[in-house]
Amino acid sequence: MSAPAVEDVTGREGTDQPVVVIGAGPAGLAAAEHLLDAGVQVVVVDGAPAVGGLSRSIELWGHRFDLGPHSFLSDSHPESVARWLDLAGAVGGVERTEAVRSAVWRGRVVGFPPSPAQVLRTVGALGAARLAGGRVAATLDRRGPAATAHEALVARHGRAVVEELFVPYTRKYLGAHPRELSAAFADKLQGTRRGWSGPVDLLTPREGTGAVWEELARRLRARGARILLDTRVVGLSTSGTRVTGVQVRDAGAEFGIGARAVVSSVPAPVLLRWLPGTRAPAGPALRSRDTHLVHLLVEGPVGQDSHYVTAYDESLRVGRLTNTRVWRPGTFRDEPRTALCAEFWSSGDDDLAARSDHELAQLAVSELPAFGVDPRVRVLDHHVLRLPRSVPVLTLGVEAARADVDEQLDRFVNLARVGRHGRHDWDGQEDSLLTGRSIGAHVLTADA
Ligand SMILES: Cc1cc2nc3c(=O)[nH]c(=O)nc-3n(C[C@H](O)[C@H](O)[C@H](O)COP(=O)(O)OP(=O)(O)OC[C@H]3O[C@@H](n4cnc5c(N)ncnc54)[C@H](O)[C@@H]3O)c2cc1C
Structure with a gap:
């Protein structure tokens, strides 16, 4: 230039x-x-x-909403946490809670991580044995460093858990099978700072x-x-x-x-x-995925009181649903309504990107019951926000x-x-x- x-x-x-x-x-x-x-x-x-x-x-x-659920990780770099707490403290302070997470898994809404009883109900005795057996085999397997995210995840969780949960998750979220992703992605996902299945401490600014x-x-x-x-x-x-x-x-x-x-x-x-x-x-391009956020203003019984629900079913197009009233308790405090935030992820050239805002909102509404939302809930309004190139993919x-x-x-x-x-x-x-x-x-x- x-x-x-x-x-x-x-x-x-x-x-x-x-x-x-x-x-x-x-x-x-x-x-x-x-x-x-x-x-x-x-x-x-x-x-x-x-x-x-x-x-x-x-x-x-x-009301004020974040772009999808946004929290700060309390166990991240101490310097960052101190800096962030100083800033957040000056603008209304911070709520500190342990995340209550749910998942849609094989058509059921379960806690995350699911309890042994939920695992049994969802995949049966044989399936539960496969998941547990895979984990045991993984702890006994002493291979060298993983070459892909798939190998790294299998080494930690066992093949069956990876096929059940991680494969649908990365395909939906990142548009890639874990075999197409770098082992560094598995480290990020698993890192002590971003626990996959351990308790997650949420720091959310009140404002x-x-x-x-x-x-x-x-x-x-x-x-x-x-x-x-x-x-x-x-x-x-x-x-x-x-x-x-x-x-x-x-x-x-x-x-x-x-x-x-x-x-x-x-x-x-x-x-x-x-x-x-x-x-x-x-080499492989530095690819990024787009996020499409659909906020739905709803009234009536919501019936879903987790902080968020992640869908591990590929039949559902919504990836994650957040109840903003649970996420930040001050929101809608004295009102008989709340807003649900549905996240979709796409690559910019697929059918999700091509849908109009109205069509995307309709799709989100049609999937609400699968996330445990009461079918009687009334949708009063919607708002769609597109976030191009918001998720870097570690191919x-x-x-x-x-x-x-x-x-x-x-x-x-x-x-x-x-x-x-x-x-x-x-x-x-x-x-x-x-x-x-x-x-x-x-x-x-x-x-x-
Ligand atoms: C749905 C979702 C949920 C998330 N949840 C969490 C969470 O819970 N906790 C967490 O810590 N992080 C979360 N993140 C990630 C977090 O939002 C980002 O890590 C963080 O905002 C990155 O900061 P940044 O400054 O590096 O980039 P960005 O926040 O992307 O800022 C980049 C800025 O550059 C500007 N820009 C781009 N191009 C140009 C241009 N040509 N000219 C001028 N300006 C330009 C953009 O407008 C933007 O303001 C989430 C992200 C998404 C999408």
Whole structure:
């Protein structure tokens, strides 16, 4: 891209050029804070109308909702937890509860993990013996390191459990069989911080997850950072191995912002397209899945009081259903209604993506009884939100693709990548906070 006309959006004549941070999600905001701590001037640009990225909250029917159930993991990196609790504490505080989870498994709603009696009822004595036997065999099997997520999961849970639960789950969620996924995905899923079947401690901000990031943005602005919303980055300008600015588009115009360095939280393949002399990553693409969220305003008996229900049945298109009233107890406190949030996942070119909002809402409503929702519940309204490229897929060979991206992008001496998409990892907010705060000295000390 040719160098755009560069504008000093800091409005302070004669000051150094800022570091431009692309994305006002958790990673971008954490990076901006880190830069301010180092005494560097910062401009954050985001194409969305609000801060928080995928962790923002939206206003519907007089209440605030997160994009799907959003909690912070209390047993994640202590530095991230402390930082997040400080922010959440300033905006209404935090609810701390142990998650009550359910699952739709072979057409039944069971607790998660299911009790022995539920297992017996669902798969019978022979099936239960197969599941238990598979687990025992797995503990006795002493193979070397797993090459795929499937091998890693079988080694931990036994083949029968993997076929029953993990295969339908990853096919629905990630559009891939565990054999097509990296062993790193199994580690992420199983990691002590994201237990698969152990108790999950939920930390949820009373004012919504987005309030935490709004508070961080407020603090950054108070310290002099500029945060430009509704302002989309459409390209970068470079000179040799330096990035010299970002090209942005807002409602009115396209203009450039000169930058002494750039920190990006956009997907790596997008960044590659903006830079000269780069190509799409070799090997399997750094694939991401889309999420489609359907919020349903309902009245009457809901009959489903888990925090969320995950559907392991591939016959159901909804992947997870959250009762927002249970998720955040303050919501709908004195009202005879609640909102249910149905999550669908797709690859952008399948039939889910092609459905209209109304059709998607109808599909969600038709599947509610399978999730244990009382068929008498009345649906009063719906709202559909599409989140393209919201779930990075850790395909087999993702490590090689990442290494190729690193090699191409590390050439640019004043460019850093942060966050879930910048690093293409199946990360939560805590990871984005951490990567945002760990940008290298090359960005902090880049000469203007
Ligand atoms: C349904 C769902 C449920 C989740 N549940 C949890 C949970 O319970 N706990 C948890 O910790 N995490 C959860 N996550 C993950 C969490 O939302 C993300 O890990 C986190 O928001 C990532 O932060 P980030 O800053 O790296 O990326 P993002 O939040 O995606 O922020 C990236 C920002 O970059 C902006 N951007 C992109 N392209 C451009 C461009 N060209 N120009 C300008 N701006 C641009 C976007 O608008 C966005 O604001 C969930 C995610 C989803 C989709």
